[in-house]
Amino acid sequence: MIDEKFPKHEHSDTNSYSIVLFDGVCRFCNGWVQFLIRQDKADVFRFSPIQSDYAQSLLDSTRSADTAPDSVILVEKGVVYTRSSAVLHIFKRLGRYWALFYLFTAVPRPLRDAVYRWIAKRRYKLFGKYDSCMMPTENVKRKFIG
Numbered sequence: 361m362i363d364e365k366f367p368k369h370e371h372s373d374t375n376s377y378s379i380v381l382f383d384g385v386c387r388f389c390n391g392w393v394q395f396l397i398r399q400d401k402a403d404v405f406r407f408s409p410i411q412s413d414y415a416q417s418l419l420d421s422t423r424s425a426d427t428a429p430d431s432v433i434l435v436e437k438g439v440v441y442t443r444s445s446a447v448l449h450i451f452k453r454l455g456r457y458w459a460l461f462y463l464f465t466a467v468p469r470p471l472r473d474a475v476y477r478w479i480a481k482r483r484y485k486l487f488g489k490y491d492s493c494m495m496p497t498e499n500v501k502r503k504f505i506g
Contacts, residue, residue, distance in 0.1 A: 377406040378453055379505065380446075381418065381433040384409025388487035389432070397500050399454050406505050414506025431480065443480075444472035 380396065383389040393407050408415045410433070418435060434446040441449050444464075451461035464472065 378404050378437075378450070379418070379435040380405055380407050380450065381410045381415045381435070382407065383483075384411050385490045386483055386487070387489060388483045390490070391487070392432070396450065396454070397503060399458065400503075402453075402455065403503075404453050405450075406503055408504065408506040412506035431476075444476040445469065447476070448472075 380393065382393055396405055396407075408418070410416075410419075419433070431442045432446045432450075434441040434449050436449065436453075448462050448465055451458045
């Protein structure tokens with residue numbers, strides 16, 4: 361379930377918040393981030409487009425070959441989660457009834473990730489793509505890094 365250890369000392373934000381890296385030009389991914397911002401009642405998440413210098417620095421420091429731009433990536437308390445594991449851990453952190461989705465961790469990861477990859481591969485065709493990363497509004501700007 362845990363994808364990879366992350367060096368805590370290099371990015372102090374990863375110790376204070378759960379960092380969600382996402383494809384900043386993907387309409388589906390941006391919708392996911394907007395959903396998370398609305399549901400993040402405990403203010404536990406911070407976000408960064410995978411195309412940002414911050415995200416690239418974070419990914420470089422993980423030394424992981426499994427951090428493709430088609431993957432939502434969650435960095436939490438020194439651990440990196442990708443694909444379906446990232447999504448399920450995000451739901452768990454949202455709490456309330458959203459945490460019930462975490463029960464899907466009982467499904468073998470290869471099967472979960474196959475579904476994830478199927479959607480990720482088709483996300484631009486199904487939902488479209490922006491020409492550039494979104495610019496957050498003033499009231500949510502503090503939740504973005506990089």
